[in-house]
Amino acid sequence: MCVLAVCFVGAKGKRMEEGNAAKERVLITGGAGYFGFRLGCAIYQKGVDVILFDVVKPLQTVPEGIKFMQGDICCLSEVEEALRDVICVFHIASYGMSGREQLNRKLIEDVNVKGTENIIQACKSRGVSSLVYTSTYNVIFGGQVIENGDESLPYLPLHLHPDHYSRTKSLAEMKVLEANGAELGNGRGVLRTCALRPAGIYGPGEQRHLPRIVSYIERGLFKFVYGDPLSLVEFVHVDNLVQAHVLASQALRASKQHVAAGQAYFISDGRPVNNFEFFRPLVEGRVYNFQPLLTRTEVYKTGVTHYFSMEKARKELGYEPQQYSLDEVVEWFRSQGCGPKPRNYTMMHLVRDGALLLVLIAVLVSWFPSAATFSL
Numbered sequence: 001m002c003v004l005a006v007c008f009v010g011a012k013g014k015r016m017e018e019g020n021a022a023k024e025r026v027l028i029t030g031g032a033g034y035f036g037f038r039l040g041c042a043i044y045q046k047g048v049d050v051i052l053f054d055v056v057k058p059l060q061t062v063p064e065g066i067k068f069m070q071g072d073i074c075c076l077s078e079v080e081e082a083l084r085d086v087i088c089v090f091h092i093a094s095y096g097m098s099g100r101e102q103l104n105r106k107l108i109e110d111v112n113v114k115g116t117e118n119i120i121q122a123c124k125s126r127g128v129s130s131l132v133y134t135s136t137y138n139v140i141f142g143g144q145v146i147e148n149g150d151e152s153l154p155y156l157p158l159h160l161h162p163d164h165y166s167r168t169k170s171l172a173e174m175k176v177l178e179a180n181g182a183e184l185g186n187g188r189g190v191l192r193t194c195a196l197r198p199a200g201i202y203g204p205g206e207q208r209h210l211p212r213i214v215s216y217i218e219r220g221l222f223k224f225v226y227g228d229p230l231s232l233v234e235f236v237h238v239d240n241l242v243q244a245h246v247l248a249s250q251a252l253r254a255s256k257q258h259v260a261a262g263q264a265y266f267i268s269d270g271r272p273v274n275n276f277e278f279f280r281p282l283v284e285g286r287v288y289n290f291q292p293l294l295t296r297t298e299v300y301k302t303g304v305t306h307y308f309s310m311e312k313a314r315k316e317l318g319y320e321p322q323q324y325s326l327d328e329v330v331e332w333f334r335s336q337g338c339g340p341k342p343r344n345y346t347m348m349h350l351v352r353d354g355a356l357l358l359v360l361i362a363v364l365v366s367w368f369p370s371a372a373t374f375s376l
């Protein structure tokens, strides 16, 4: 059963009721996630009303005036309810990207494919005119070398995807792009859609990849996982990705001749780099924490050269990636208390070890007589 929980955040929704009934409103699926939350905050700063829609509540405090709706994209009625009076949907919610999530094929399929179908259907029935889909490099890349690839490259055939997440993201992207030009209900024009394909996302507060990478470094697994020291890969800073999404939504509009309609764009920092080089600040900053789960796919793909041209995004969207480094990420980890912990042998350790020794002796003493009886 679908249960939609709505939560108005901040000073009684003050900013949303400032007397501007025609104010634009956008909805962000996956709005409690790392990128969705950041995008929502950035768009709100531009004076647009923002609804964050997610199956879980955000970990961070939601800024005043932003509205959070707890709901599931797999539930059409919840999505339709959430899309009232919305002019643009940023569809970011996804499942199964990394770690243990990758093992739950049914949920991956439900969220990434059926969830996306629901978003498209609800856009049509609610008359939402713009849909920007957050896709991934992985719709093209499946472990093969790609140097300066562009958007003319064909999709990786579905059966060649080494993981279900990438296969379902690919299916979802196709569905979104096919929906471009679809009639909106009640003669409200047509739906314009586009897809952005980001490289690996990084930035302060990123909790999905970076902690595991740090853990690989700590365990000496980094070289094993991140492979060839000569390979070139790409990343995208979260704020560059925000910029690309804002530009893409604008490029779906009549004022930009709907230039992005039906199009896909690779999005990265535009700076191919070796994994070792890129993550060096994390090694040197000696920041580490958390447990990794090494899935076969992650090992298979991460160390292979693959980078794409930003030309189409620059030309058609006006995308200009800014330069960022991992230093601010290291700082963020430090501010969270991560880093090498002193390993002094304290009085507490002494008491603990003494207690363990006593338990061991007690077990041995209780075992000896029965062992002797048995051997008689």
Ligand SMILES: NC(=O)c1ccc[n+]([C@@H]2O[C@H](COP(=O)([O-])OP(=O)(O)OC[C@H]3O[C@@H](n4cnc5c(N)ncnc54)[C@H](O)[C@@H]3O)[C@@H](O)[C@H]2O)c1
Residues within 6 Å of the ligand: 029, 030, 031, 032, 033, 034, 035, 036, 053, 054, 055, 056, 071, 072, 073, 074, 091, 092, 093, 094, 095, 097, 111, 115, 134, 135, 136, 137, 169, 197, 198, 199, 200, 201, 202, 208, 209
């Ligand atoms: N993180 C990366 O390196 C990377 C790289 C390429 C593409 N992407 C894509 O970028 C997007 C954002 O990535 P992220 O790192 O912020 O991910 P994230 O996991 O932090 O956020 C995804 C959000 O989707 C939500 N969600 C999952 N199932 C849902 C459902 N049924 N209904 C509503 N919400 C649901 C989750 O609760 C989560 O908050 C994703 O679409 C991902 O596929 C990410």
